[in-house]
Amino acid sequence: MKIVKIIALILVVVFVGIQFMPTERNKSDIVPPTDFMLVNDVPSDIKNKLQISCYDCHSNNTQYPWYNKVQPIAWFLEGHIKEGKAELNFNEWDSLSSRRKASKLRSIIKQIESGEMPMASYTLIHKKATFSEEETQKVVKYMENLKDSL
Secondary structure (H helix, E strand, C coil): CHHHHHHHHHHHHHHHHHCCCCCCCCCCCCCCCCCHHHHCCCCHHHHHHHHHHCCCCCCCCCCCCHHHHCCCHHHHHHHHHHHHHHHCCHHHHHHCCHHHHHHHHHHHHHHHHHCCCCCHHHHCCCHHHCCCHHHHHHHHHHHHHHHHHC
16 A cells, blocks of 8 residues: 555656646747738638637647646647648748649648548537538638639
């Protein structure tokens, strides 16, 4: 029983200790002129859906939930955000070539249609981020039209 108490105490000390380790914050109040929403004529309903469902991981301005202050959850979230931005950063949209934009649009369409995005781990907590069938059709149609206009 004594060993269990020692292990429990060590775990508590480690858990408390890691709370003081900082994480990088993906937060910017500046919307750059290269942002997807600024350079494209995005209808308001699609704009809102993309901001709710995509921008937390695919822009420079994440709206962090309360639980992001708890380690190791913050590290987990930051890893997802870095991966998401490396794949697609909507804030840097207009810095992409037309060919790259078309490729990204094809990927967006595929991932929304297949339900890969937004990630299940994200929609588990962010229910409004889930795409309804109607929202999927609207966003996909918009993205296809945008791709065809490049």
